[in-house]
Amino acid sequence: MHHPPRLDAFDRKILAILQQDxxxxxxxxxxxxxxxxxxxxxxxxxxxxxxxxxxxxxIVDPAAVGQSITLFVEVEVxxxxxxxxxxxxxxxxxxxxxxxxxxxTGEADFILVVTVPVMADYEALTRRLFxxxxxxxxxxxxxxxxxxxxxxxxxxxx
Amino acid sequence: MHHPPRLDAFDRKILAILQQDxxxxxxxxxxxxxxxxxxxxxxxxxxxxxxxxxxxxxIVDPAAVGQSITLFVEVEVxxxxxxxxxxxxxxxxxxxxxxxxxxxTGEADFILVVTVPVMADYEALTRRLFxxxxxxxxxxxxxxxxxxxxxxxxxxxx
DNA sequence: CTTCGTTTGCAAGTTTGTTTCGTCTGGAGC
DNA sequence: GCTCCAGACGAAACAAACTTGCAAACGAAG
Numbered sequence: 188m189h190h191p192p193r194l195d196a197f198d199r200k201i202l203a204i205l206q207q208d209x210x211x212x213x214x215x216x217x218x219x220x221x222x223x224x225x226x227x228x229x230x231x232x233x234x235x236x237x238x239x240x241x242x243x244x245x246i247v248d249p250a251a252v253g254q255s256i257t258l259f260v261e262v263e264v265x266x267x268x269x270x271x272x273x274x275x276x277x278x279x280x281x282x283x284x285x286x287x288x289x290x291x292t293g294e295a296d297f298i299l300v301v302t303v304p305v306m307a308d309y310e311a312l313t314r315r316l317f318x319x320x321x322x323x324x325x326x327x328x329x330x331x332x333x334x335x336x337x338x339x340x341x342x343x344x345x
Numbered sequence: 346m347h348h349p350p351r352l353d354a355f356d357r358k359i360l361a362i363l364q365q366d367x368x369x370x371x372x373x374x375x376x377x378x379x380x381x382x383x384x385x386x387x388x389x390x391x392x393x394x395x396x397x398x399x400x401x402x403x404i405v406d407p408a409a410v411g412q413s414i415t416l417f418v419e420v421e422v423x424x425x426x427x428x429x430x431x432x433x434x435x436x437x438x439x440x441x442x443x444x445x446x447x448x449x450t451g452e453a454d455f456i457l458v459v460t461v462p463v464m465a466d467y468e469a470l471t472r473r474l475f476x477x478x479x480x481x482x483x484x485x486x487x488x489x490x491x492x493x494x495x496x497x498x499x500x501x502x503x
Numbered sequence: 504c505t506t507c508g509t510t511t512g513c514a515a516g517t518t519t520g521t522t523t524c525g526t527c528t529g530g531a532g533c
Numbered sequence: 534g535c536t537c538c539a540g541a542c543g544a545a546a547c548a549a550a551c552t553t554g555c556a557a558a559c560g561a562a563g
Contacts, residue, residue, distance in 0.1 A: 194410065202410065205403035209367070212550065223512050228551065239409040244402065245363035246497055251397040252352065252360065254499045259449060259456050261487075280494045290491035291417060298417050298487060302499050329419075329456060333448040336438045339404055339497060341412045341460050370519060381543050386521070 194239065197222060198230055199343045202239070205231070206340045209243050254302040257331035258309055261295035262317070263324045271322050272296075278320075284312055295327075352397065355380060356388055357501045360397070363389070364498045367401050404496075412460040415489035416467060419453035420475070421482045429480050430454075436478075442470055453485075 194202070200220045204211055213224040213231070220227070234240045249255060264275060272290065279288040279299060287300040303309045309328075317323045352360075358378045362369055371382040371389070378385070392398045407413060422433060430448065437446040437457060445458040461467045467486075475481045 199410070202403070202405055206405055208401060209403040210401045214550075224550085225513085225552075226511060229510085232552095237409070239406055240403050241406050242404040243366060243368045244404060244496075244498070245360070245367040245398050246400040246402060247360055247364055247499055247501065248397055248399050249499045251395070252357070252499055252501050257447065259447070276491070276493045283500045285494060286496055286498065288494040289415065289417070289487075289489040290493055291487040291489050293485070293487040295487060297493075298489075327451070329447075329449040329451040329453060331447040331449050331456075333434070335434045335446040335448055335455075336443060337445050337447075337497065338402075339444060339495065340402070341405055341407045341410055341444065342441045343405070343410050371521095372519075382519090383521075383544090384542060387541080 194234075198234060198239075201227060201230055202234070202343045205240070205243075206343070249302050253304045256303050256306065256309065257334060258299075258301045258303070259329040259331070260297075260299040260301060261327045262297040262299065263294070263326065264296045264322050265324045266322055267296065275320075275322070278316065282312070282316065284308070352392075355384075356392060356397075359385060359388055360392070360501045363398070363401075364501070407460050411462045414461050414464065414467065415492060416457075416459040416461070417487040417489070418455075418457040418459060419485045420455040420457065421452070421484065422454045423480050423482045425454065433478075433480070436474065440470070440474065442466070 197220055201216055204216055204219060213227045216222075217224045217227045222230075231240070249257065262275075264271065275297065276288070276290065279285050279297065284301050284303055285299050286302055289298045290296065291298050301309065301312065303312065313326070313328075317326050355378055359374055362374055362377060371385045374380075375382045375385045380388075389398070407415065420433075422429065433455065434446070434448065437443050437455065442459050442461055443457050444460055447456045448454065449456050459467065459470065461470065471484070471486075475484050
């Protein structure tokens with residue numbers, strides 16, 4: 188994370204491609220954006236160092252590994268002191284079943300995305316995380332029936 | 346998606362690595378799991394064909410490309426007929442600002458994860474998607490103050 | 504006009520991914 | 534028990550991709 192990220196049109200086009208498939212050869216990317224492969228490589232390297240590209244990962248189908256249930260949880264806490272919030276963040280971040288955790292404004296304080304193999308696992312999780320934590324005022328659960336659209340891609344044309 | 350996905354301990358270890366960094370050389374993976382590089386390559390290929398690995402993508406920092414606001418939206422619809430639900434799914438899936446969309450049970454029907462550069466863009470989005478759609482009964486918005494944990498990784502130890 | 508800094512393309516060098524091939528193991532059928 | 538066959542493995546050869554060095558083009562500042 189050295190430089191303030193300033194991205195030109197080339198960078199944005201490259202990002203758009205890598206967000207869809209980061210196994211695309213640099214030579215192919217170069218043809219798509221009208222740049223040589225080394226130029227593409229240097230830009231990718233720079234964006235990686237600058238933190239624009241946070242990670243390169245394989246997306247695994249949850250159902251294929253037995254994590255067939257996706258849940259949303261709105262969590263409301265009692266005390267919002269810095270220490271309590273930080274403790275909650277750490278606990279959520281450290282829980283592998285929690286795929287995503289956001290600290291939000293509104294009627295809830297945290298929103299979680301959870302994946303588990305069977306409901307019993309979620310029940311166990313609620314006991315451990317919520318009922319076992321006396322700073323949790325209440326939580327509401329939504330069960331996903333259909334994962335209509337799932338991704339972390341962001342709009343890059345800017 | 347040919348075979349029914351049957352994953353052994355090797356496959357799961359490989360998946361765990363690729364979920365964190367899919368640029369890891371196959372030789373390195375092989376050393377980590379006690380397998381030769383070609384064996385790793387064959388397993389990755391098989392899992393990709395079987396749909397266990399859905400995609401290989403770069404994760405881009407939303408803030409770096411100007412999408413600094415993340416929002417959650419609970420949407421409640423009026424009519425839940427199949428046609429209305431399918432129409433809604435299609436509309437949400439086709440909206441680039443909507444990163445994730447789930448059809449859920451509970452007090453809401455859809456949960457959306459949205460990223461936009463500034464609040465005005467979200468306001469425009471609500472006008473277009475919600476106020477401009479007379480099947481939307483109501484919606485609730487949560488603004489993310491902190492992206493505590495973001496990812497699509499799933500527990501793979503099975 | 505010159506200089507410095509940046510970025511590019513090309514070409515060589517290095518690393519990584521892929522294919523080939525021979526071997527081994529486990530199971531079905533004789 | 535024996536043979537045969539299918540599947541999976543590792544070693545090595547091979548192909549493709551990535552990475553680096555270097556000279557040239559371009560722009561901004563002096």
